[in-house]
Amino acid sequence: MSLGSIISLIAAGLLAEGDTYVVRGAELTCSEGSLPSSLNLPQSHGVYIKGKPVMNVADCVVEKNIGLFGFCKKTDEVCQPELCGRWSHGKTDLSIDDEPALLDRATLTCALGGKITITKNGGQD
Template sequence: MAEYLVRGALLSCQCGSHPRRLNLPKCHGIYYGEHPMMGEMDCIIEENISYFGVCSSSTPPANAETITLAAYSENVESGEVVEGFICCPNIIGTWRNPHDTSQISKGEAAITTDSYLICSCGGLIQPMTSGQEYEEDE
């Protein structure tokens, strides 16, 4: 069953090496429990979505800088590194497959774990978690 996405949801790009948290700098005023809900328009780079590490697409972002990062591991640092073009998505449109019957503001639907974004570089950006489990640092 799909869950609403809230601030702190963990996202991954199929072409990126590292997952990132979904951000909401200014709350819409709608909460799920204690967590601010996200909407279909919350897909602005560097405001809602950060880069996803190193891009493995055959068509990486134009003018992307080369970076070196510690390889992503859920549990322990592996000591390995990844190097390549930064995975800064170029999102096409807004969140796809929003929850049309739940709105966070007039004309803007809520998004769920079934929602996704498309990057022009070939990546599909999908939620790994809803963010409802995420405890923010105060």
């Protein structure tokens, strides 16, 4: 799919009802963390919504894409996420840098017992 086609689909909002794409700056929460964190993208994939870079399911590297969540309730120490795989629930028919676009219902699992969810998609003004 060409970049122009991707941009057209995004602009048209072709998503399942209630789903939204996730962009840089999205707010994340871990079920075992004491604080929210944010999703970062040091280098854009080249696709934007309202000037913000769109994320994909591979954007799940600790300290590059995923910040820390304060203190971990499981370890009683500063959060050090140990992620198990990539984000679930990408838009498989819309690739951003050859990976499914990230949707707001996606989750990540931490090996320490936490579930990371997207609480704000980053597109709020």
